[in-house]
Amino acid sequence: MKIFLSIIITLSIISMPQENIFSKEQRQYEETPSYAKWGRLAMSKTKEKYPDADIIDYLHRGKEVKETYSVEKFKLWLRKENHEFGVFIDLKFETETEKLIDITFTETSQ
Template identity: 60%
Template sequence: MNFILSIQLLFGLFLFGEYPSETNEVALAQQQAPPYAKWGQVAMKKTKEKYPQANIIDYLHIGREKGPKYSTEKFKLWLKTDNKEFGVFVDITFDNKTEQIKDIKYRETTR
């Protein structure tokens, strides 16, 4: 009798129970933004200022080049106007300690 009750309890936990470790990992992943998120927002804002007639329709973080004093976050944004679509590479160079922006470079591309 105890054996059957134990199996039913385990089966019930398996079907209806939550696994706290998995739930916590998902919640934690949703709460933590990637380290480049701040720079991605800057890239989109500054690109929108430079190309006010265009809509940003796609966004890609290419990576970070880390130097001893300055680092550069690299993005590719895809823009669309009424008559064309084009890409813009955006490189944001910033001070590693203060995170103050040193330079932003834009380079258009057709692909």
């Protein structure tokens, strides 16, 4: 009976979906998007540029990869007093080293 029970338990563990085997920390790491680092930088630089505004929304618009550099593109929605506006942020960096080259901000009402 003990051998039968051991076989059943072993088969149950083997047939478990892999996602249940990984720790919560491992799953969170795997779910972190590749642009997360750049998103944090975009928000930080936006707070520096607009210190009196609150960031109320965040959108990753994509990534452009060129020959030697890449550009991560974001749109943040800000609120300052009773005024809301969007800011497009482009972070240009060397693709190989990820060294930041330039940051551009473009305000929009939409």
